[in-house]
Amino acid sequence: MARLVVMGGGVAGHTTATFAKKWLGNDHEVVVVTPNSNWNWIPSNIWVGVGEMKKEEVVFPLAPVYAKAGIDYRQAKAVSIHPEGKEGSDKPFITIEYTGQGKEGQTEEIEYDYLVNATGPKLNFDATPGLGDGNGQIGPNTVSVCTADHAVHAYSELMNIFEKAKTEKQKILIGTGHGMCTCQGAAFEYIFNIEHEAKKAGVRDNLEIKWISNESFLGDFGMGGLHMKVGGYVVSSKLFAESLYAERGIEWLIGAHVNKIEEGKLEYELLDGTIGEEEFDFAMLIPPFSGVGLKAYDKTGEDITDKIFAANGFMKVDADYTPKPYEEWKADDWPRKYQNPDYSNIFAAGIAFAPPHLISKPAKSPNGTPINPTPPRTGMPSGIIGKAVAHSICNLIKDGENAHIHEASMAEMGAACVASAGKGVFSGQAAAMTVYPVVPDFDKYPGTGRDTDYTFGEIGLAGHWIKHILHFLFIYKAKLKPGWTLIPE
Amino acid sequence: MIKELKRYPDASVNVNAGPIRGFGEKYQELVQDLIDTATYHKLNALSAIQIGEAYQLFIIKEKDEYKPYANARIIRQSKPFKSTEECIYFFNKPITVDRYQELSIVHDTKDGSVTKTINNKEEASTFARMVDWTFNTSLVDRLKPADKNLVIKALASGGHMPNINDEICPTNSKKDYFISVADKLMFFMAISLFLPLFNISKDTLSSWYSYDKFAISAVIALIIGFFFYAQYEAKKYKQCTSCQIGNQIGIIIIRSAILFILGILSYFILN
Numbered sequence: 109m110a111r112l113v114v115m116g117g118g119v120a121g122h123t124t125a126t127f128a129k130k131w132l133g134n135d136h137e138v139v140v141v142t143p144n145s146n147w148n149w150i151p152s153n154i155w156v157g158v159g160e161m162k163k164e165e166v167v168f169p170l171a172p173v174y175a176k177a178g179i180d181y182r183q184a185k186a187v188s189i190h191p192e193g194k195e196g197s198d199k200p201f202i203t204i205e206y207t208g209q210g211k212e213g214q215t216e217e218i219e220y221d222y223l224v225n226a227t228g229p230k231l232n233f234d235a236t237p238g239l240g241d242g243n244g245q246i247g248p249n250t251v252s253v254c255t256a257d258h259a260v261h262a263y264s265e266l267m268n269i270f271e272k273a274k275t276e277k278q279k280i281l282i283g284t285g286h287g288m289c290t291c292q293g294a295a296f297e298y299i300f301n302i303e304h305e306a307k308k309a310g311v312r313d314n315l316e317i318k319w320i321s322n323e324s325f326l327g328d329f330g331m332g333g334l335h336m337k338v339g340g341y342v343v344s345s346k347l348f349a350e351s352l353y354a355e356r357g358i359e360w361l362i363g364a365h366v367n368k369i370e371e372g373k374l375e376y377e378l379l380d381g382t383i384g385e386e387e388f389d390f391a392m393l394i395p396p397f398s399g400v401g402l403k404a405y406d407k408t409g410e411d412i413t414d415k416i417f418a419a420n421g422f423m424k425v426d427a428d429y430t431p432k433p434y435e436e437w438k439a440d441d442w443p444r445k446y447q448n449p450d451y452s453n454i455f456a457a458g459i460a461f462a463p464p465h466l467i468s469k470p471a472k473s474p475n476g477t478p479i480n481p482t483p484p485r486t487g488m489p490s491g492i493i494g495k496a497v498a499h500s501i502c503n504l505i506k507d508g509e510n511a512h513i514h515e516a517s518m519a520e521m522g523a524a525c526v527a528s529a530g531k532g533v534f535s536g537q538a539a540a541m542t543v544y545p546v547v548p549d550f551d552k553y554p555g556t557g558r559d560t561d562y563t564f565g566e567i568g569l570a571g572h573w574i575k576h577i578l579h580f581l582f583i584y585k586a587k588l589k590p591g592w593t594l595i596p597e
Numbered sequence: 598m599i600k601e602l603k604r605y606p607d608a609s610v611n612v613n614a615g616p617i618r619g620f621g622e623k624y625q626e627l628v629q630d631l632i633d634t635a636t637y638h639k640l641n642a643l644s645a646i647q648i649g650e651a652y653q654l655f656i657i658k659e660k661d662e663y664k665p666y667a668n669a670r671i672i673r674q675s676k677p678f679k680s681t682e683e684c685i686y687f688f689n690k691p692i693t694v695d696r697y698q699e700l701s702i703v704h705d706t707k708d709g710s711v712t713k714t715i716n717n718k719e720e721a722s723t724f725a726r727m728v729d730w731t732f733n734t735s736l737v738d739r740l741k742p743a744d745k746n747l748v749i750k751a752l753a754s755g756g757h758m759p760n761i762n763d764e765i766c767p768t769n770s771k772k773d774y775f776i777s778v779a780d781k782l783m784f785f786m787a788i789s790l791f792l793p794l795f796n797i798s799k800d801t802l803s804s805w806y807s808y809d810k811f812a813i814s815a816v817i818a819l820i821i822g823f824f825f826y827a828q829y830e831a832k833k834y835k836q837c838t839s840c841q842i843g844n845q846i847g848i849i850i851i852r853s854a855i856l857f858i859l860g861i862l863s864y865f866i867l868n
Contacts (some may be wrong), residue, residue, distance in 0.1 A: 324670045324703075325732065333613055335733065344613055344733035363672045365701070378670045380701045380712045435619030469616045469668060471703070474712055548615075555615035555651035563613075 110505045111137045113202060113220040115186040115402075117142030117170055117485065120458025121226030122586060123597065124501075129179050130593065131502045134434065138178075139218060143185040143207040145169060147586055148256050151487065151526075154297045156259035157392070158266065158305045160531045163256045166579075177588055183208035185400075186227065187215070189416065191451040192407035210319055222501045225423045225456040225495060229397030229586070231255075232286075237404045238369030239285045239395055250285065250391040251370045253298055262392055266302065269390045273311035276486030278389045281374070283320035285393030286363030287479035291486065292321055292330050295394050297528045300537075303356050304530030312357075319353065319360040320386065320393075322479050324379060324471055326350050328523075330481035331543055332468050332556070336565040340542075345565060348539075352529070352567075361386070362381060363471070365479045366393060381474035397482070415450060422462035424448060425455070429464050437465055439519030439549035439557075444498050445486070453504075455497045458490035467547055488523040489546055491597030492516050517566060519547040524561055526575040529567065536572030541565035598630050599637045605687050605752055614644075614651045614731045617667035620707035624654075628665045631656045635663060640685060642723050644730035647686060655727040666704045669728050673701040680722040681763035684736050692748060694739040696722050772830055775823035779852055782812040782819075786859045790866050806867040813860050820849055820856075 110134070114125040117140050129138040146167040155161040174181035184204040191200045201219040206212055231254050233240030233247060241247040251262035269278050282299035284292060299319055306312040319326075327333050327345030336348035343351075353360055363379030373387050399421020404413045417423055427443040441464040444513035448454040456462075467483040485493075503511035522544035529537040542564055548557020556563070585595040603610050617624060627650055635643040635656060644655035656663040675695035683689040700715040702724065715721045726736065737748050789805040827845045 324672070332616070333732065335613060343738055346732040347729075347734045347738055363670065378672050378701075379703050379710075380714075382673065382701065433619075435621075437618075444654065469618075472710060474710070550615070550618065556613050557615060560612055 110221040111139060112136065112141045112222045112224065112501055112505070113141065113218055114224045114226055115141050115202065116224075116226035116458070116460065117144060117147060118187050118226065118228045118458065118490070119185050119509075120228070120460070120490040120494035120497075121224065122147060123491045124224050124226055124457055124498045125174075126177060126588060127495050127498040127593075128502055129177050131498065132505065134178060136505055137180060138556040139180040139182060139220075140170075140174060141182045141186050141204050142170070143169065143183065143216065145183055145208050146256070147173070148300050149579060149583050149586070150254070151294075151575070153253045153256055153259040154294060154301055154528060155531055156256060157251075157253040157262040157298055158301045158531070159263045159304070160301070163260050166259075167256050168583065173587055180420055181204070182216075182218070184211075184216070186402060188403040188405060189223065189225075189405075189454070189455060190217075190405050191223075191299050191416070192197065194407060194409070198311050198407075200451075218516060218517070218534060222504065223454045223456065224497055224501070225402070225460045226458050227400045227402065229459045230400045230421065231395045232398040233395045234370060235396045235398070236286045236366055236393075238374070239358075239366070239393060246395075247369070249371050249374075250393045252395065253294060253392060254394065261576045265390060266305075269315075270306065270309050270311050272389070273306070273314040275314075277316065279316045279318070279387060281320055281386055281388040281391040281393070282321045283361075283364070283393060285366050285369070287322045287377075288482050288485045289322055289394050290397060290482045291394050292323055292328070292481060293318075293484075293525060293527050295321065296393065298330070298392055299358065300352075300356065300529035301531060303358060304532070304535075304537075317356075317358045318386065318388075319358055319362075320364050320366065320374075320376065321360070321362055322364060322481055324354065324363050324469075324480065326362060328468065328481060329527075329541070330468060330484045330547070332548065332558075334541060334543060334558075334565055335560065335565045336539070336541075336567065338349065340539055345541075345558075348567070363479055365473070365477050367477075369393070375477075377473055377475065377477055379471055379479050382529055399460070399462075413496075416448060416454075418462035420462065423454075423456035423460055424450075425461045427464040429462070432465070434470055437550075439517070439545070439547055439551065441465065442517050442519045442547050444492055444515040444517045445500065445513045446516070447500070452562030455501065457497045458496045459485050461485070461493075483547075485518070487525065488597055489518055489521060491522060493518075495597055503541050517545075517547075519545050521546055526571055526578060528575050530570065531576075534569065536569055536576075537567060538566050538575045539567040540571040540574055556574050598631055600634045600637060601629050602634065602685055603647050603649060604685070610646050610686065610730070610735065611733055612646070612651050613733045614646050614653045616653050617705060620653055620667070624667070627652065627654060628656065631665070632663045638685065638701050642727050643685075646730050646733075657727060666702075666724075666727070667706070668700055669704040669724075669727055669731065671700050671725065673699075674725075675699040675757055678718060680718065680737060681761055682722055683728060684726065686735060687737065687752065690752070692736045692740070694736060696725050699782065700724060702728075717777060731796040770830055772823055772826045775819045775826060776848060776852065779816045779819040779823070781854075782816050783852075783855055783859055786812050786863060790859070790862050802867050806863065809860070809863040809867060813856060813863075816852070816856050820852055824849060 114121045125140045148167045152166040184206040187203045193199045199219045201217045206214045252258040325346050327349030333345045364376045368375040404416040406412045425443040425446045428441040463483045468481045471480045496514040499514040523540045523546045527539045544562035550557040585592045641658045645652045653668045676698035680696040681693045702713045
């Protein structure tokens with residue numbers, strides 16, 4: 109009997125574990141180690157953040173789902189990887205520290221035959237002074253919608269602002285809290301949902317709403333922009349976004365690196381070197397991501413973290429990490445198998461793998477501050493990679509070392525994204541976007557690096573319905589309800 | 598090399614241009630092609646997409662010399678104004694769009710990223726128009742949807758370009774309400790003509806005849822109202838094809854003729 113240990117229970121980890129268990133059956137063991145007791149459908153957190161959904165609607169307990177699937181669930185955080193075992197044993201293992209199940213604080217070693225790192229990102233609030241509390245958590249100056257609990261808190265603070273806006277002017281600032289953030293889409297969704305809700309609450313006139321982002325142009329969305337179909341015309345996402353912001357009376361600051369946040373005030377540096385300040389009464393700023401801080405040790409106990417992980421804490425896989433200038437970036441640099449080059453029984457899926465370089469064009473301010481979106485690897489790519497990794501490990505377990513390893517290069521993979529711009533059965537609006545491939549292939553598609561027929565978006569009420577349907581569909585799938593395998597990633 | 602300029606309605610310009618990734622030989626060739634083409638056509642600016650090369654690159658004539666701008670981004674803009682511009686793609690027909698006088702720009706050179714500031718309406722307009730081209734946005738795309746439709750119609754027919762500083766005719770003119778109500782009244786008049794086929798009492802038919810008499814008066818009043826309101830709108834909205842007097846007279850003649858026929862039939866059938 110082989111044992112697969114999956115670290116992380118988000119989109120990538122949950123997909124890997126559930127598919128692997130289904131394909132391996134009871135002949136082999138699947139263990140999931142995740143510090144969370146709940147699974148969270150993160151794309152709907154923005155609706156929790158404006159009070160259009162309850163927290164309970166976007167989360168569900170993992171324990172009964174894993175119990176039903178026959179997966180060994182450990183509510184714990186992974187601390188270290190020991191791929192060569194330890195003195196007296198060649199069996200690789202990880203150490204974990206429990207965060208629940210009545211064993212809080214207890215540590216344990218779990219041996220594995222195959223290991224998947226799907227720990228997702230650490231929300232690196234402390235990368236920007238004042239964004240974090242100095243202990244890795246969100247600070248008191250801003251709110252976040254990155255987790256369901258953050259979103260609940262954001263809604264509570266937002267309601268205070270709406271209440272104040274009944275009698276006095278209030279300023280809301282939404283965007284990215286650092287020059288190297290990703291997930292601009294979540295902030296985009298949140299700002300337009302706030303604007304939508306403010307109108308419904310009758311306080312829009314007293315609200316100044318402003319966007320601040322590290323994108324070098326509005327509508328970059330962290331992927332270099334795309335086409336949008338609006339009112340029967342095809343326009344660039346830049347024009348689409350500029351029109352949308354102007355129509356909704358939302359000002360914007362782009363190419364911005366937020367370098368310091370205090371109570372009601374932040375400082376930023378723009379791509380053109382300008383230094384500025386913005387005051388706010390309410391700010392939701394997405395933090396940058398980093399690896400979760402796993403350590404790795406060899407058989408003798410020597411620290412080999414640098415061997416397994418990149419400097420940003422994400423796990424090295426079969427990518428080409430050779431530093432190269434922008435013009436030499438290739439689609440082939442991106443990983444296909446997500447297998448660690450030094451330890452072939454270790455894989456990384458979703459955000460946890462180290463990308464070889466950015467997707468967007470790199471940019472620096474005249475002061476040398478890097479200000480550009482980092483590669484998005486959330487949602488659909490995470491699910492697809494998780495499933496491919498599950499396939500590969502099942503093959504390895506069943507067929508041995510020469511088994512077929514599945515491939516899922518982001519340079520050959522499309523992705524879809526639905527960004528809400530307001531919730532409502534008839535008044536809702538969302539931008540539905542598809543990108544192919546996620547990572548531009550400049551050799552195959554000269555110019556933009558993408559197939560323009562499949563890199564497209566459209567905004568409207570139907571987009572909102574799609575997003576709402578996807579909410580129910582993916583939670584249904586994650587709960588492993590009948591037919592869950594038929595629902596695509 | 599002088600390249601062929603893309604002209605409206607060539608849709609090959611409707612693609613997002615890719616970033617300039619290197620500044621080697623291919624880049625130099627592209628810049629030279631742009632300079633040769635712009636010089637030949639006596640243009641003060643030209644983007645790569647206008648000669649069919651989907652790259653974020655354009656040249657602008659500065660002090661008698663063309664200067665290339667790669668991957669240009671407008672980071673800040675202020676002081677909005679109305680800018681009337683021409684673009685060779687639209688056969689140099691002037692179009693008025695919203696622009697900003699003060700721009701802060703970053704662009705790439707072989708030595709790295711460079712910042713540039715502009716505080717001049719003409720220069721800012723040209724720069725913004727060129728940046729727009731690199732993002733699949735033409736002058737016409739900068740217009741509001743209603744204005745865009747008008748300009749596209751004008752381009753398609755080779756007619757005069759509308760001046761969008763005038764109040765533009767709304768898609769649904771209020772004068773149409775007059776005709777809409779008149780049409781509905783006449784529709785029920787037409788229905789009433791078929792009632793004798795259904796063995797309906799004389800009292801009911803008499804009531805319907807009364808309705809028809811009321812409808813005739815009402816439709817005449819609505820047609821008169823339409824005529825005067827249409828004149829008012831024609832003065833208010835200078836760019837309005839449906840506001841032309843010929844259209845209004847045509848609508849009045851058609852409705853009057855239908856009303857006359859319905860009135861005669863009603864008199865002989867229901868009376």
